[in-house]
């Protein structure tokens with residue numbers, strides 16, 4: 001099959017940095033137990049690699065983050081790239097845990113901007129995906145923050161607000177987010193928009209415009225990954241009459257009969273490792 005590969009795909013700087021920190025921690029702390037609170041990035045292949053290094057992942061969904069931290073004592077606790085409620089730092093210290101924080105610089109910058117807006121007494125509105133760790137970390141900054149669900153925003157929450165500062169999760173879909181801003185501006189005055197989608201997410205979404213006459217579009221990325229799944233949704237909406245697949249392994253791809261396709265376009269989310277992407281590229285080039 002003739003294959004075109006997106007100019008921007010795969011690991012972003014934030015994910016690379018988080019994994020470098022994990023590897024360094026493992027190498028320099030061989031005598032200590034190392035725990036990770038939830039998944040550092042949303043890709044099961046990456047998580048398996050980290051488990052193989054001996055890191056214990058605390059991701060029992062029946063427990064709260066507080067309960068997960070209280071269940072351990074001593075050792076190192078790694079926080080994910082998505083950011084976290086800073087109250088958890090205090091709890092971790094109480095449990096005699098050393099903290100290793102892998103929060104992405106862009107998320108830290110967004111958090112700082114939310115804090116500044118709160119200090120200026122603005123009505124902070126946060127647009128995000130419900131229960132996503134980055135959204136949870138941002139909402140934990142203050143209970144004054146008004147949450148708008150990216151998929152079903154309840155604009156009635158904004159009634160009577162007069163001085164709005166809008167912030168958002170980094171991995172949303174640019175065009176859909178702009179529609180939400182426009183709606184907010186129609187119903188509220190004095191609206192300040194931050195547009196916090198990160199550069200990596202934005203570049204990967206724009207790369208889908210490089211598709212020309214390819215009849216098969218493949219998005220490589222875990223379905224638990226927000227940026228990969230949004231990339232898939234953008235692909236579906238840009239090319240409704242073509243086949244768009246989201247897969248996270250070569251094994252998954254081999255289940256599809258691709259014989260009717262002549263040209264393929266490949267891209268991958270910001271949390272998808274080269275170890276997953278490269279065999280898929282090779283497979284399709286030889287198909």
Ligand code: SF4
Pocket residue numbers: 012013014015081104105106107170171198199200201227270
């Ligand atoms: S997707 Fe964006 S915000 Fe998330 S880790 Fe990568 S660069 Fe940072």
